[in-house]
Amino acid sequence: MSNGFENPYVPAFAKVVEVRNENSITKTFTMSMLNGEALRFRPGQFNIVSYFGVGESAFSICSNPEERNTFENTVRRVGRVTTALFNVKPGDVLGIRGPYGKPWPLEKAAGNDLILIAGGMGLAPLRPVIHYVARHRDLYGSVDLLYGARTPDDMIYTYEFESWRNIPNMRLYLTVDYVPQNVKWEHDVGVVTELLRYVKPRMRYTTVFVCGPEVMMKFTAQLLLRMGFYPSEVYLSLERRMKCGIGKCGHCQIGYKYVCKDGPVFNLEEIGLLPDVIE
Amino acid sequence: MVDKLKVGVFKLTSCSGCQMVLVHLEESLLEVLKHIDLKYFRMVSDDDLPNEPLDAALVEGAVTNEEEAAMLKKIRRLSRFLVATGACAATGGVNAMKNITPEGEVESIVYSSPEYVRSGKAFGLNEYVKVDAYLYGCPIDRNELVNTLMSLVLRVPPYIPGLTVCMECKMKGNECVFLTRREPCLGPVTVGGCGALCPSNNVACEGCRGVLKGTNVNGLVSAWEKAGVSPELIRIKLRKYTVYPVAGR
């Protein structure tokens, strides 16, 4: 029974139209809303996906924000919901809530150079940024993507790298922690922060977006500050345990901030004084 | 439609109470069986030990001798997912109380010719094999059993919420047996899910569901000491269904 209250816990339905294997534990799901409407979102926002019978989980929306017919989530298998999603096939129906959260400040950054730093799965929320930049290339100066992963196999969206390299004034720098035998690798080996040596930032005119594992973000943030980047221009996308996505369940609080509604994107100035930011 | 989940129910040293909880699902059992193919359940069926691989094994009971250890290892090899079912399987349960008595002595208390009877110390399954999930309690909880089985049917790992018995006790609005009657209650450090059954019936929690990760047993013991609970009672409380890692006890 509906009492005329809008119920934010009720998911809408989306149909899976394509499943892509990114690597052995990561898949990308292309979905379209069953009601035919577009899922309008801005780069950096996330949605909450239901696998009925198992539960809900938050995932960054990782597709081109201007693509109206479909949207995408990339999922790494780590637990219950993500395991269930791994068994999903095209044609299956999932529940979707959202989009939620504050996006990357792309308007504010207009006119600036962009440095995008991603680790592993952290490339997912940055992919819409790249698509956006490609469409609105004139809005930004140079764009550098620094991407690190554990091994070459852990990288996602590798099939798009070529087209990203073709975006004018955009460069990709790749690195891995180690290269297994028999794997060909012509890029760097080492932590992602080392890739910063390739960029020559104009501090005042550069905005940095960072997303990746906590440790990686911690070291990256420290290094960026030491290099002289403005705390207000360094943005991180944080991950927390999250149940509701709408600032009720409490789980995602960091100090007085809710990751779900005040974030997940924060700049270093905002979170500088908060406890429990980094484990 | 995915294939039915192939499940075996096995028993080591135990009272069969956890298997009984499965039988006590009664009509719900018939619903569960729509999704599950019970390949082995000796208590109610003539089937022989399966040779084909199982999707999941529910293993009840503690390991108390080599035969059981060997049996358990065989079950492990056979099963994709192994659930330690009940306090005995999780921690050794009540069987482990004898572990503090020197070997041989317990046997001779019970049997006139103990040489015919073999038994070592009692341990939970994880002393011998990898355990994929736990069902806590002596006996296990019916709803958790259903949820676990249905999770396995969906091919996802089961989930038991990590809250304490004490929290469930509060949710029910019970009067605290520790604060009102000074009875040492293990609710504050025990994995919830039983609905705080014992405190709700005016009985202090005996900790049959084991210690919840992240709780502080030492803190609780100090609280008991401050409340005047005797050291002897504390010692007994800490060795029942679970042997608690408390320094100096």
Next chain:
Amino acid sequence: MADRTIVYEYISRVEGQGSLEVTISGGEVVDAKLKIFEAPRFFEAFLRGRKALELPELTARICGICPIAHVITAAKAVENALEIALDEKTIALRKALALSGIMQSHALHVYFLAAPDFLGYPSAIAASKDLADVVRRGFRLKRVANMVSEYIGGRAVHPVTLTVGGFTKPPHADGLEKVHNALENALRDALETVKLVSGFNYPEFEPNHVNVALSSGDGYAITEGFAKASSGEYFESRDYRRYVSEEQVPHSNTKRSMFKNNSAFEVGPVSRFNLNYESLCNTAKEAAEKAGIKPPVKNPFKSTIVRAVEIVQAIEEMRSILGEGVSIPPPRKTRFRQSSGSALTEAPRGLLYHSYSIDRDGNVLNADIVTPTAHNSWRIERDVFELVPSVAHLDDESLKRLLGMLVRAYDPCISCSVHAFTVKLNRT
């Protein structure tokens, strides 16, 4: 006829782990061993040094099938040691709890352990495809029994409310109506059950048994009374050891009980029925009559019918006890002193004995527990000796099946049979 050995490894559809090994030579049984290889659990050993107040809770864990019987017997033994007398209402409520346990266990046995033999299925689950109604009825009866156990005991397996001196919490008046309705409906199912099992085809076999059961001047004895034997003896729990002795047998982890030093004896539903028929309520008597059984029932296979009749009895009695309301006083206070006490009650499978000595601080010094299956195990072996000659012509498979049915007729609960009593403590 060639010598042969029949080994029934890991008897199925019994509660626990046991095997039967029979050696036949020239049509005669030369050896029959009911082996119990379930790992022993040493309750009597680790109960030493525990608190007497923990005994009901801990001894429940002897057996997950009949925990209620252990809880009640342990509490009674401690109460006897401390000379705590309970009020009538508490005693009645305990009996209702015990009856719910018996009803549950019998419904399980009749529908899920025994019936598959007579209906020709490996299990009731396998039968549920063809005989959904029958299986559902079995489950319904179990559910109602468990509902009563949960209502009074807080939980069906290992109840929590029963304590030395009474109950920690009286059952809540709110749930009473539901329980009554359920019991009323269950009566119909119970009568159907009697009808169902009286139609089974039972093997012919009428050995002479000594029956032993609890008896009392006051109703169908379950939790109160003295032991009575069909051979004429009467004894109280404190004299138990003068009548029943035990012997350890090398082939088994359980021990053999003997009545008056030499004879095998039978405990359980048939013994209760044979010795206390007059105390059954009219509904149960009528049901028995319709099913064509009257005391003395000699054929052990027909225990299945007796169980069905006892379900009727249990329902009627629970209804009357719970009908009178359930207001009971808080548990009696315990004051410890050096003492010992014992108790005998009727578990679903028959006579159960607990005996303890405790010190003045309420610590357990000594524990002695003998379960119904321990009482029956020698009787089962003797039955094998007596049954086989008449059926020795059967092939191994059929003989194995028949012997399996015979063992199951006693509903051996092997989990709890594994125990023994204190012989001596060899400290080295």
Next chain:
Amino acid sequence: MSFIIKREDIPHFSRHVISKGYTLFAPVKGEFKHSFKKIAENQVEDVSLDFVRTTMPPLKSLLIPPRETLLKIRNGKVEETLPDATSRTAILGVHPCDVNAMSLLERVYMDRPKDPYFEARRKSLLVIALNCKTADEYCFCTSFGTGPSLEEGFDLLLTDLGDRFLLETGSRKGAELISDFYMPRATSTDILEKDDTIRRVKGMIRRHVNTAGLQRIMIGALYNPIWNELAGMCTGCGACNMVCPTCFCFNMTDEPELDSGGTVRIRTWDGCLLWEYAEVALGGNFRRDLSARIRQFVNHKMNYWLNQYGSLGCVGCGRCIEQCPAGIDITRVVARLRGETP
């Protein structure tokens, strides 16, 4: 408008409330303490307004039940299981701290997007509050202005004047309820007596939290060793989360619904003292140590609430102090952080 209702007329008044179509909840005495129970018409004599310590479980359980079904998913359809907002529930005898706690919960749950389950229950709720006539060793509502008396947030308000209660109306809903219940008007002496009572109760309160500049002090104390010291005592049981009337966190899980073959999505109370609360994938945990979890609890109440919802998140009911098995006392923690006690 104020009236007088005789003490012995409380059952009569309760019956009146029920006769108006309300489901009535009121405090009933248990073995040791009072708790809110549903009162049937033949149970009005059980209503007992003589309690000092606040009730258990806290009032929030009527607004966000400890376990609540949010959705049922059957045959590919999602059904909401919203409570009926047009139903009428009255709660009699709520203390001022709890009324204030309820309005704090409103800030969380009625903040956009609104929680429709909370909203429906809140809308159907009529609050008959009760000013405190005594305070005990745990109370410290005066520190936050959340008691021992109320100025707003109620539909009706009772004050115990010994042989009689002063009854004041606070809303149209409240006035309507008593429009046909005959009571004498209160006199100015009655009002004076009320003021006296409240002054007296204020004088009884022994515990305090000094809120002056508190937030600055809390921020400064984030790395104080006291959190480690508390972690040695705290059992990690989460009882404080459960009994606190302003703790609002929940977990959401799916459970199978066997007979329908569907699923229910439920929410259950959760708490920041639990290990799992801040755990993330692959073993990460942002509050791995108990010290970080206690710090979160205390700071949330005494610091973060202010930024999040405009006031501190504690109402001084003292439940967390009374119910903590380890005897941890939030007022002492704050006092020590302020350097007011050793």
